[in-house]
Amino acid sequence: MAADGSHTIHFVSLGCSKNRVDSEVMLGVAHERGYRHVEDAAEAEVIVVNTCGFIDAAKKESIDTILELAAYKQAGRCTKLVVAGCLSQRHPGELAEGLPEVDHFLGSSDMLKLGHVLDGGAERLLVGNPADWVVRATDPRTLSTRGASAYVKLAEGCNRHCSFCVIPQLRGKQRSRGPEDVVEEVRRLADAGVLEVNLVSQDTVGYGRDLAHGVGLAQLVERIADVPGLRWVRVFYLYPEKLDPALIELLAHHPRVLPYIDMPLQHAADAMLRRMKRGHGGARLRQVVTQLREQIPGLSWRTAFIVGHPGETDAEFEELLDFVRWAEFDHVGVFRYSDEATSRSYSLPDKVPAKVAGARARRLMSVQRAISRRHQRALIGQELDVLVEGPSEDSELVMVGRHGGQAPEIDGVVYLGGGEVAPGQMRRARVTQATDYDLAADVIDAWPAEATRPTSAMRTQAPDGKRRVTLRTV
Numbered sequence: 001m002a003a004d005g006s007h008t009i010h011f012v013s014l015g016c017s018k019n020r021v022d023s024e025v026m027l028g029v030a031h032e033r034g035y036r037h038v039e040d041a042a043e044a045e046v047i048v049v050n051t052c053g054f055i056d057a058a059k060k061e062s063i064d065t066i067l068e069l070a071a072y073k074q075a076g077r078c079t080k081l082v083v084a085g086c087l088s089q090r091h092p093g094e095l096a097e098g099l100p101e102v103d104h105f106l107g108s109s110d111m112l113k114l115g116h117v118l119d120g121g122a123e124r125l126l127v128g129n130p131a132d133w134v135v136r137a138t139d140p141r142t143l144s145t146r147g148a149s150a151y152v153k154l155a156e157g158c159n160r161h162c163s164f165c166v167i168p169q170l171r172g173k174q175r176s177r178g179p180e181d182v183v184e185e186v187r188r189l190a191d192a193g194v195l196e197v198n199l200v201s202q203d204t205v206g207y208g209r210d211l212a213h214g215v216g217l218a219q220l221v222e223r224i225a226d227v228p229g230l231r232w233v234r235v236f237y238l239y240p241e242k243l244d245p246a247l248i249e250l251l252a253h254h255p256r257v258l259p260y261i262d263m264p265l266q267h268a269a270d271a272m273l274r275r276m277k278r279g280h281g282g283a284r285l286r287q288v289v290t291q292l293r294e295q296i297p298g299l300s301w302r303t304a305f306i307v308g309h310p311g312e313t314d315a316e317f318e319e320l321l322d323f324v325r326w327a328e329f330d331h332v333g334v335f336r337y338s339d340e341a342t343s344r345s346y347s348l349p350d351k352v353p354a355k356v357a358g359a360r361a362r363r364l365m366s367v368q369r370a371i372s373r374r375h376q377r378a379l380i381g382q383e384l385d386v387l388v389e390g391p392s393e394d395s396e397l398v399m400v401g402r403h404g405g406q407a408p409e410i411d412g413v414v415y416l417g418g419g420e421v422a423p424g425q426m427r428r429a430r431v432t433q434a435t436d437y438d439l440a441a442d443v444i445d446a447w448p449a450e451a452t453r454p455t456s457a458m459r460t461q462a463p464d465g466k467r468r469v470t471l472r473t474v
């Protein structure tokens with residue numbers, strides 16, 4: 001117990017933005033139980049690690065983090081160490097046996113069970129069916145994102161069968177939230193001062209296909225964008241299949257739906273896409289890129305690729321490089337294939353040596369860096385709306401924000417000068433300098449006297465009325 005009589009808790013959230021939402025729900029559960037979040041793990045009575053178990057590197061990172069924080073049971077105030085998320089879901093028995101330091105294990109759909117743990121008397125192994133839960137607007141949640149931004153999860157699970165992926169095993173089949181529930185959550189976020197919502201799920205383009213009432217992604221995005229108070233709506237994790245013309249129309253012309261595409265394409269060579277069980281070939285990808293570039297003015301495009309998948313030849317990798325040079329994506333993530341024992345790719349022949357995969361990843365990122373540099377330099381002199389996030393990680397004296405083509409945490413930032421700004425403001429700025437991934441800009445507008453200046457409460461308050469926390473994320 002802290003000096004002020006409150007109970008203390010510390011969170012670490014590993015992995016993707018979907019995990020971030022789950023961590024925020026557990027934060028909300030803890031706050032309902034009277035726990036106060038502390039940034040220093042040494043001050044926490046309870047420590048929670050929300051793990052990622054998607055690939056080997058993520059599993060190692062999760063285990064290393066658990067062991068690091070377990071030390072606070074001797075060196076700090078910790079009396080309970082809780083491990084949650086996908087790694088617990090995937091290997092509950094092995095973790096329980098191999099990590100005696102951990103007091104409780106929760107799975108990927110057991111966020112609300114943290115309440116039982118905090119109340120006392122809960123079983124050690126609380127890993128349930130991954131299909132048992134989907135976040136709801138009424139679930140407690142405490143935001144941890146910077147500025148006036150928040151993630152909103154539209155669905156859980158995935159129905160696709162990509163050969164390299166184990167997400168359906170960890171999260172179950174796709175379960176879409178009802179549209180009314182999603183819109184209600186967005187209203188609560190907007191009422192708390194959120195200006196940007198980032199819509200996430202495992203397969204966002206498949207939203208609503210499992211619901212009886214026939215509401216699809218385009219209808220939901222339009223309803224969200226019409227919530228009073230919002231300025232930006234961003235859609236993540238689309239899939240290169242036939243896209244609803246209504247969704248393309250929203251991305252192209254709705255004033256609050258950002259012209260931003262996040263669509264992991266994974267590869268471009270036909271044979272590789274077949275091995276990956278992606279359900280389409282390279283020609284389809286070129287068609288999608290051409291169509292969306294032509295129909296969505298000012299489009300910013302993020303994608304991701306896997307190199308070193310079993311069977312990837314030098315010629316197929318060169319085809320991927322040619323595709324990236326042709327498409328000129330704005331943001332690219334490159335992942336080296338991870339040989340997961342329960343994935344379909346695990347049994348494929350012709351494994352690619354790790355050194356070869358690493359060299360390919362570096363070469364692909366080198367190609368993309370040159371493209372990004374050109375795109376960034378082309379923005380010099382342009383005026384952009386920038387959502388102010390807060391102080392730079394490098395210096396508290398420098399404020400940073402993001403323009404509409406930059407997603408939170410993954411796409412770079414805009415360093416702001418030329419005027420006073422505060423987190424949560426949307427300001428107009430002129431770009432003065434560019435690096436490969438970041439921009440510098442001068443604020444050129446005055447904060448209007450008639451506008452509601454973001455108060456401390458608006459900047460830091462979550463939908464449940466609790467203050468935002470600074471969550472350690474990896």
